[in-house]
Amino acid sequence: MTYFQNAKTVLKSLFSRPSTLMYPAKPAKKMALSRGHVTIDPAKCIACRSCQRKCPAQAIVVDVKEKTWEIDRFRCVICASCIEACPTKCLAMDPQYPESTTARGGLYKVTVAGPKKKEPVAAVEGAAKPAEKKE
Amino acid sequence: MGKQVTVPFGPQHPVLPEPIHLDLVLEDETVVDAIPSIGYVHRGLEKLVEKREYPEYIYVAERICGICSYIHSNTYAECIEEIMHIEVPERAKYLRTIWSEYSRLHSHLLWLGLFADGMGFESVFMNAWRLREHILDDMEATTGGRVIQGVCKVGGVRRDIAPEKLDEMLKGLRGMERELHDLTDVFLNDASVVHRLRGAGVLKTEDAYYLGAVGPTARASGVPIDIRQTGYNAYGKINFTPVVESSGDSYARCAVRAKELYTSIDIIEQCIKKIPDGPVDVKVTGAPDGEYFARAEQPRGEVVHYIKGNGKRNLVRHRVRTPTFTNIPPLVTLLKGCQLADVPIIVLSIDPCVGCAER
Numbered sequence: 001m002t003y004f005q006n007a008k009t010v011l012k013s014l015f016s017r018p019s020t021l022m023y024p025a026k027p028a029k030k031m032a033l034s035r036g037h038v039t040i041d042p043a044k045c046i047a048c049r050s051c052q053r054k055c056p057a058q059a060i061v062v063d064v065k066e067k068t069w070e071i072d073r074f075r076c077v078i079c080a081s082c083i084e085a086c087p088t089k090c091l092a093m094d095p096q097y098p099e100s101t102t103a104r105g106g107l108y109k110v111t112v113a114g115p116k117k118k119e120p121v122a123a124v125e126g127a128a129k130p131a132e133k134k135e
Numbered sequence: 136m137g138k139q140v141t142v143p144f145g146p147q148h149p150v151l152p153e154p155i156h157l158d159l160v161l162e163d164e165t166v167v168d169a170i171p172s173i174g175y176v177h178r179g180l181e182k183l184v185e186k187r188e189y190p191e192y193i194y195v196a197e198r199i200c201g202i203c204s205y206i207h208s209n210t211y212a213e214c215i216e217e218i219m220h221i222e223v224p225e226r227a228k229y230l231r232t233i234w235s236e237y238s239r240l241h242s243h244l245l246w247l248g249l250f251a252d253g254m255g256f257e258s259v260f261m262n263a264w265r266l267r268e269h270i271l272d273d274m275e276a277t278t279g280g281r282v283i284q285g286v287c288k289v290g291g292v293r294r295d296i297a298p299e300k301l302d303e304m305l306k307g308l309r310g311m312e313r314e315l316h317d318l319t320d321v322f323l324n325d326a327s328v329v330h331r332l333r334g335a336g337v338l339k340t341e342d343a344y345y346l347g348a349v350g351p352t353a354r355a356s357g358v359p360i361d362i363r364q365t366g367y368n369a370y371g372k373i374n375f376t377p378v379v380e381s382s383g384d385s386y387a388r389c390a391v392r393a394k395e396l397y398t399s400i401d402i403i404e405q406c407i408k409k410i411p412d413g414p415v416d417v418k419v420t421g422a423p424d425g426e427y428f429a430r431a432e433q434p435r436g437e438v439v440h441y442i443k444g445n446g447k448r449n450l451v452r453h454r455v456r457t458p459t460f461t462n463i464p465p466l467v468t469l470l471k472g473c474q475l476a477d478v479p480i481i482v483l484s485i486d487p488c489v490g491c492a493e494r
Contacts, residue, residue, distance in 0.1 A: 005320050006317075010258055033279035034280075056191035077283075121158075
């Protein structure tokens with residue numbers, strides 16, 4: 001049994017570079033799989049509401065009529081289950097944390113492409129004709 | 136015999152990371168009785184099971200505790216799988232074992248740091264948390280989360296680990312083992328630490344057994360109870376012996392946790408060598424109808440999840456008994472007869488996790 005058992009480690013730390021990261025000066029290191037915040041590609045979203053149904057925290061609200069997709073960043077638990085459920089892969093996970101917001105700024109709302117209209121079979125066959133009419 | 140004085144300890148106290156209140160009845164400097172009161176961070180998570188569907192509830196189950204989060208989700212998933220007769224792929228079982236042991240490593244290193252801080256040994260505290268950071272980095276690289284992994288799901292796991300990454304993790308752990316020896320030497324051999332811990336809060340073997348102590352608290356008193364030996368996940372295919380100490384004081388509880396770090400590294404090494412190829416999850420349809428009672432070994436001891444379903448998407452009952460809750464009666468026994476100055480060390484030595492205890 002000895003005294004100063006930790007002296008070796010202390011001396012080693014004294015002459016080595018610090019283990020800590022100078023955080024605001026240097027950005028925090030993030031892995032490829034890190035879960036920071038959910039992002040959406042509005043052009044791909046078909047407003048199918050799969051993400052809304054799968055969300056355990058009920059943070060996502062999709063309005064099919066208004067064609068909006070809304071996430072409450074304060075409710076979101078960043079579990080990525082919406083990303084797994086998305087059929088068009090329009091949702092993705094950004095490894096960095098979102099910018100800090102106030103209670104009022106927690107909502108993030110975007111207008112999305114919305115559901116595709118089912119075109120009648122006849123219209124598909126003569127697709128060029130209605131376009132000509134419009135012009 | 137002096138006059139009796141009651142001293143409140145907590146819920147906010149420098150050595151307590153979470154709120155637990157103890158009324159210490161003192162005679163001079165000696166504690167004659169301790170009356171615990173909990174309920175400061177009760178969140179009603181068990182009731183929430185009626186509002187969330189069972190696949191979603193795994194995220195809630197994981198948030199019961201911030202430190203042993205992964206093992207809570209694993210045990211919950213195990214319950215549902217047993218009720219629904221789902222055969223989890225072998226690879227998923229090994230991955231679950233690896234992540235369980237990683238969370239044990241990070242919890243024990245966190246505790247060793249807090250314990251050193253409780254004794255006033257700041258540099259050891261910093262070093263323990265520096266080593267813990269490597270474990271957290273590996274966890275984040277494989278699961279995506281540092282503390283809440285969110286990687287376990289009913290029917291398997293959500294992510295696979297590539298073989299190259301597994302080798303890299305093994306190399307990292309072996310490199311860390313040398314630094315761990317330096318760290319644990321301080322707890323096991325440093326004269327001032329041993330002087331502070333020896334004989335502080337002795338729990339006899341019979342007391343540990345009859346008061347239902349679990350985990351390192353029981354193993355330090357010579358009760359060789361380790362739920363990993365029941366062979367859930369892939370533990371049945373792995374050789375290991377639980378660390379058991381006999382003296383039952385704070386030093387023994389500290390030694391059990393320090394030595395378990397090496398057991399965990401050994402288990403991860405065996406898992407990485409034996410892990411089979413194959414899928415990591417199976418598709419789950421339907422809803423659980425029946426009840427099951429699953430046990431698992433958390434860093435702090437045995438956790439019990441009880442689940443009852445009635446064939447609908449929402450469960451009827453979810454009951455959790457966590458290791459800290461079980462260790463409160465032994466804690467009260469430990470405190471009786473100790474000195475007031477030893478109270479922080481003794482309370483910390485059972486590794487209290489009040490978030491777990493109150494759910």
